Amino acid sequence: EPEVTQTPSHQVTQMGQEVILRCVPISNHLYFYWYRQILGQKVEFLVSFYNNEISEKSEIFDDQFSVERPDGSNFTLKIRSTKLEDSAMYFCASRTGGAGEQYFGPGTRLTVT
Amino acid sequence: AQSVTQPDIHITVSEGASLELRCNYSYGATPYLFWYVQSPGQGLQLLLKYFSGDTLVQGIKGFEAEFKRSQSSFNLRKPSVHWSDAAEYFCAAWGNSGGYQKVTFGIGTKLQVIP
Numbered sequence: 677e678p679e680v681t682q683t684p685s686h687q688v689t690q691m692g693q694e695v696i697l698r699c700v701p702i703s704n705h706l707y708f709y710w711y712r713q714i715l716g717q718k719v720e721f722l723v724s725f726y727n728n729e730i731s732e733k734s735e736i737f738d739d740q741f742s743v744e745r746p747d748g749s750n751f752t753l754k755i756r757s758t759k760l761e762d763s764a765m766y767f768c769a770s771r772t773g774g775a776g777e778q779y780f781g782p783g784t785r786l787t788v789t
Numbered sequence: 790a791q792s793v794t795q796p797d798i799h800i801t802v803s804e805g806a807s808l809e810l811r812c813n814y815s816y817g818a819t820p821y822l823f824w825y826v827q828s829p830g831q832g833l834q835l836l837l838k839y840f841s842g843d844t845l846v847q848g849i850k851g852f853e854a855e856f857k858r859s860q861s862s863f864n865l866r867k868p869s870v871h872w873s874d875a876a877e878y879f880c881a882a883w884g885n886s887g888g889y890q891k892v893t894f895g896i897g898t899k900l901q902v903i904p
Binding site: 683709711717718719720721724733734767769777778780781784785 | 823
């Protein structure tokens with residue numbers, strides 16, 4: 677069964693550094709998403725992406741964050757200058773058009789020190 | 790505003806006992822509804838989903854959930870809990886008008902199973 681994959685599984689970075697989290701959505705999917713989960717808290721929506729542009733973003737998704745689909749298969753989340761509070765599990769998700777459900781990847785745990 | 794409420798943050802049950810985890814939603818129209826399970830440090834695994842039709846849906850690992858429109862609820866049940874079911878359970882909803890709408894998650898219920 678096709679699945680969403682994410683790399684790396686765990687990333688440790690120093691405050692102020694840039695990080696790029698990578699996701700490979702399911703190949704025929706059209707809508708892409710990033711969510712994050714701070715330890716002990718619920719999963720929160722960050723951004724959705726469709727037709728090569730951001731379609732919706734939350735208040736969390738400020739100018740520090742950007743997303744890109746550079747090559748038709750990868751979907752990346754960049755954090756320009758990481759802060760301690762960016763430490764979280766980041767989940768990528770994708771879905772087909774219409775009423776298809778979102779499929780979640782296994783997550784990348786980001787630790788900012 | 791769209792919201793998903795899980796009133797129980799933490800539940801403890803004995804192995805072999807029955808389980809019911811509560812979930813209520815607040816949406817403009819009936820959304821698509823999901824239950825996910827997350828083991829510590831792991832990703833989200835879909836247990837089951839409700840889109841339409843039969844209001845009692847069966848999922849993996851022996852779980853089922855019942856959609857009740859009148860109560861705006863989608864409670865998760867299991868007749869006999871196993872120690873391996875200890876995990877965190879998230880109820881989630883997605884507006885069914887398609888498009889790029891986000892999934893809204895509840896805060897989660899942490900299940901502890903005791904011998």
